[in-house]
Amino acid sequence: MNTVSPDMPVPSSPDVTPRPSVAVWPWPIALGLLTIFGLLSALLGQHGVWLALSWAALSIPLIVTVACLIRAWCRTPSVKGGQS
Amino acid sequence: MLFSEQIFDTFVGDDDPPYESLPADTPNASLDVIVQKARALYPGQIITSVNQDDDEPAVLVSMAPSWQALKDDENYPDRHSGHWIKFDARTAKVLKQSRPADAPKEPRTWTGIILGTCTRLHMNLFAGLPGAMFMGAMGGAFVASLVSGTVLYGRFMKRLPFGSVRTDRASRLTWLDLHNLLGAATLVWATVVGFTGLVNELQTPLFGLWRVTDVRQILKPYANLPVPSQDHLSSVQAAFDTAAKAAPGNEVTGLSFPGASFGSPVHYVLWTRGATPLRARLFTPVLVDARTGELTGAYPMPWYLRFLEISRPLHFGDYGGMPLKILWALLDVVVIFVLVSGLVLWAGKRKIATDARLRALGYELDDADGTAPAGFALTPVEGVR
Incomplete structure (x- = not known):
C-alpha cells in the first residue's frame, strides 16, 4: 500500500526554489482606492464633474480587467484546452 | 431592480392626468385649504397624513375612517380602509384619488408582478423580518468570504504579476486566475455593496431601537393623553411653517396627524429632510403640539440611523445617473x-x-x-x- 512516495509534491508544500516574489498589493489597492473615490464622488458631489469623475473612476477596474483578459488570451491563442 | 424605474416607465407608464401649466412662480395654495377640501369630500373621516411630492407640484392627503380602522387592517391582509387624494399644490384642485376599497382590483401587469417578486425575494424571501435577518446573515457571510478571499489572494499571487491569466496550463489554473483577477478588481465594490446591504436588512430593528429608546423618552409625558378630535386642531400650514423654522436648512416633506401609531396622541409629526443632496436622506422629525400649534422640538436621528440612510444609495447604485447604473450592472x-x-x-x-x-x-x-x-x-x- 506504500504507493505514495514521500517526495511526491504535496499541494500545500512551499516552493523549494523561491522565484522572485512580486509586489502583490499595489494593483488591488489602486483599484480599490479608485472604486472608493468613484462611489463617494457621485454620492457627495451629486452633479456635474463629480458624476463624470465617478463614472470614470468606476469604469477603470472594469477596463483593467478586460485589458488583462484580452492580453491573456491573445498571448496564447488556441493553446487553451491542452488538458482539461 | 436597478433599472426598475426605467422598466416601469417603458412597460407600464403613468396614467395620471397632466398638470395645469401655470407660471413657475405661482404660489402654493395654503395646506389648510387643501385639508378643508379633503374633509369636505369625506365628512366624518380622519386625515392621517399630508405629504408634499418630491418633484411634482402635488400634495397627497391620506385619509381613513378612523385610527382604529387602520389598526384593524393589520389583521386582515385584504382590507385597506386607508385611501388618498392627490391635490394640485398650487390650485388645490383634486387631481386623482386612490381606488375605492370595494372597486374591482386593478389588473396587475406582468412587469409589476415580476419586479415585485424580485424585490421581495431579495429583501426577505417572502418571510418578513426573519427573512430579512436571514438575508442580513447572508450579507455577513458574503463580506466574510470577501475577507478570506483577500487573504488567499495574497498567498496565491506571491509569484504572479497582477492580472496574469494562465490559459496554457490546467483549466483549473485558468479558473483560479480568473477568480483572482476579477475578484481583486471588484473587491472594494463588492465589500461596499455587501456591507451596506447588510446594514439595510437591519433597518427594521434599528428603527425599532430608536423607537424604544429616544422616541419613547420624548413621547413619555404625552403617551396617555386622549387623541383630540380633528375639528379642534391647530393649522396644518402653520405647523409646516413652524417646522421649517425649527429645522433650518431642512425642507418639510410631510406631516402625520396626532394618533398615528408611531407618534404622539397630541402632536403633529412633521418630517423634514436636509436640502443638500447628501443630507437629503437625513430625516429630522419635528413635533408640533396640535392643540396649541406650538413647537415641542426637533429630533435628529441617532448616528446609526444616519449611517443607515447614508449607506442606502451605496447599495442600490441609483444615485449617479444612468452611466452609474450601467457600471453597477456590469460590476x-x-x-x-x-x-x-x-x-x-x-x-x-x-x-x-x-x-x-x-x-x-x-x-x-x-x-x-x-x-x-x-x-x-x-x-x-x-x-x-
Missing part, C-alpha cells in the same frame, strides 16, 4: 462570475481532495479532514506500514 455581472468561478474551484477542490485522500490512504491521514489530531493520526499510519 454585478463580474461579481456573479467571481461567485461562479469560486464554485467551480470549490467543486474541483472537492474532487482533488477525494483523489488525494484515496491515493494517500494509510499514508497521510492528517490530510483527510482534520478531525483527528495529528498525534493520533500517526498511529494507523505506522500500523499500515
Whole structure:
C-alpha cells in the first residue's frame, strides 16, 4: 500500500526554489482606492464633474480587467484546452 | 431592480392626468385649504397624513375612517380602509384619488408582478423580518468570504504579476486566475455593496431601537393623553411653517396627524429632510403640539440611523445617473462570475481532495479532514506500514 512516495509534491508544500516574489498589493489597492473615490464622488458631489469623475473612476477596474483578459488570451491563442 | 424605474416607465407608464401649466412662480395654495377640501369630500373621516411630492407640484392627503380602522387592517391582509387624494399644490384642485376599497382590483401587469417578486425575494424571501435577518446573515457571510478571499489572494499571487491569466496550463489554473483577477478588481465594490446591504436588512430593528429608546423618552409625558378630535386642531400650514423654522436648512416633506401609531396622541409629526443632496436622506422629525400649534422640538436621528440612510444609495447604485447604473450592472455581472468561478474551484477542490485522500490512504491521514489530531493520526499510519 506504500504507493505514495514521500517526495511526491504535496499541494500545500512551499516552493523549494523561491522565484522572485512580486509586489502583490499595489494593483488591488489602486483599484480599490479608485472604486472608493468613484462611489463617494457621485454620492457627495451629486452633479456635474463629480458624476463624470465617478463614472470614470468606476469604469477603470472594469477596463483593467478586460485589458488583462484580452492580453491573456491573445498571448496564447488556441493553446487553451491542452488538458482539461 | 436597478433599472426598475426605467422598466416601469417603458412597460407600464403613468396614467395620471397632466398638470395645469401655470407660471413657475405661482404660489402654493395654503395646506389648510387643501385639508378643508379633503374633509369636505369625506365628512366624518380622519386625515392621517399630508405629504408634499418630491418633484411634482402635488400634495397627497391620506385619509381613513378612523385610527382604529387602520389598526384593524393589520389583521386582515385584504382590507385597506386607508385611501388618498392627490391635490394640485398650487390650485388645490383634486387631481386623482386612490381606488375605492370595494372597486374591482386593478389588473396587475406582468412587469409589476415580476419586479415585485424580485424585490421581495431579495429583501426577505417572502418571510418578513426573519427573512430579512436571514438575508442580513447572508450579507455577513458574503463580506466574510470577501475577507478570506483577500487573504488567499495574497498567498496565491506571491509569484504572479497582477492580472496574469494562465490559459496554457490546467483549466483549473485558468479558473483560479480568473477568480483572482476579477475578484481583486471588484473587491472594494463588492465589500461596499455587501456591507451596506447588510446594514439595510437591519433597518427594521434599528428603527425599532430608536423607537424604544429616544422616541419613547420624548413621547413619555404625552403617551396617555386622549387623541383630540380633528375639528379642534391647530393649522396644518402653520405647523409646516413652524417646522421649517425649527429645522433650518431642512425642507418639510410631510406631516402625520396626532394618533398615528408611531407618534404622539397630541402632536403633529412633521418630517423634514436636509436640502443638500447628501443630507437629503437625513430625516429630522419635528413635533408640533396640535392643540396649541406650538413647537415641542426637533429630533435628529441617532448616528446609526444616519449611517443607515447614508449607506442606502451605496447599495442600490441609483444615485449617479444612468452611466452609474450601467457600471453597477456590469460590476454585478463580474461579481456573479467571481461567485461562479469560486464554485467551480470549490467543486474541483472537492474532487482533488477525494483523489488525494484515496491515493494517500494509510499514508497521510492528517490530510483527510482534520478531525483527528495529528498525534493520533500517526498511529494507523505506522500500523499500515
